[in-house]
Amino acid sequence: MSKKLEVKTIVLKKTIKEQDASVIIEDKKTSLFKKLLKKPKREDVHVHSLNLYYECMLTVSGKYIADYYRKATHTISVDSNVQEIVFGDGVFPIRSKSTLQKAFTVARSKNKVDLQLEEHVFIEEENELVFDHHGTETKFPYKINSKTIENYPQRLLEENLSNVKKPETTHDAAVEKLKAFLKKPMDPDVRKLTEEFVLKEIAEVYVPVFEARLIGPNKKIGLLRIDAVRNKIL
Template sequence: MVQSSYDVKTIVLRKNINESEAMRIVEEKKTSPFKSLLSRPKKEDVHVHSLKLYYECILMVSGKYVADYFRKATHSISVDSNVSEVLLGDGLFPVRSKSSITKAFVGKRGKNKIDFKLDEHVFVEEEDELTFDHHGRDIKFPFKINSKTVENYPKQLLDKNESNVKKPEMTYDAAIDKLKTQLKKPMETDVKNLNEEFTLREISEIYIPIFEARLIGPKKKVGIIRIDSVRKKIL
């Protein structure tokens, strides 16, 4: 996977449980992957083959989209019932024809309407951020990022655990394209003189420490338990 060159911020969240605490959770829940509607194995029938700490990347991109363009529009004004047309600049605008139903409801004294076909100059400004798990699926970011929740030396920590780091499978370009699509709302069909600009604010790789236990159950079936060590939560 080839990534385009971007200035990427690297963040590693701190664990809130250690390996022994993770193992206690696994021992407590190790039969869960093997249970069925009618049965659940005994704890002694399930063996914890391994417990490893992985650092899984959540990719976050943020940016801003601005645009201006002209679009066709019709604006109407009301005039007195005895007005037949309006002179505006070099244009002469007649009143709108009334249907028989309208005449029946409002009578001869009802206000007349005049339609002006104009070009509107429209300005759009949108900002947002998107987050993706390491497989590239859209997710809502559930963590807090501040000085208390992040590691002080993230790159050194990831280098030290390089074999257990799960980098994003989605490219930066693909993530940015999704953000652009999110920010650029569908426009009217009759648009002209479009000027638009997308500004990338930030790309962040946020690594979540995940304990992953490999379990061997009855008939040598394999099960997995994954624990989010930041939120102390089984995934």
């Protein structure tokens, strides 16, 4: 990792209670066992357990900076009677035309000159990547402010340690993916390359999720998950 940072720990506040989740689950539980567009009877589906989990979303943000020279061709137009141009110590002839091009060229049309030059390039790319607790890249749909986060995140996680789902990817692996995302492919003819990666922030954002284990017809098992922040079935 380019730079060691203290990892921020954030826990989002629930917007629904367990009783609210139970009502939603009772209403939606038969949909998990629908077969050929037919749902089982409500009494044939039982809620075995309902637990609140805190699932980690890992966010990494940073900036990639590069400074280098690269070869480039710049084409300019010159008058029809110009055969070459002199630029510094270089002499650049006009672009040759094929027989077909000459046949369709309008009299006194412009000639083209290709200048083989070098460009001095400076790149600065800044962005953020977000991973769910399985390590899959995803979007971050939540707002982070004083009203949406818990005041004592570490204490809350420690009190619910058995129900905390830590990230399955490492911080270093997430940072390497961010580096690869920010660093665009370069031309092979590059010289005097200086580059730097600045890691700005690593954060573990824990999302409260109600998860119900359901038992349906023929003892089939189903899971119904509710995002307790957005009040949304996952």
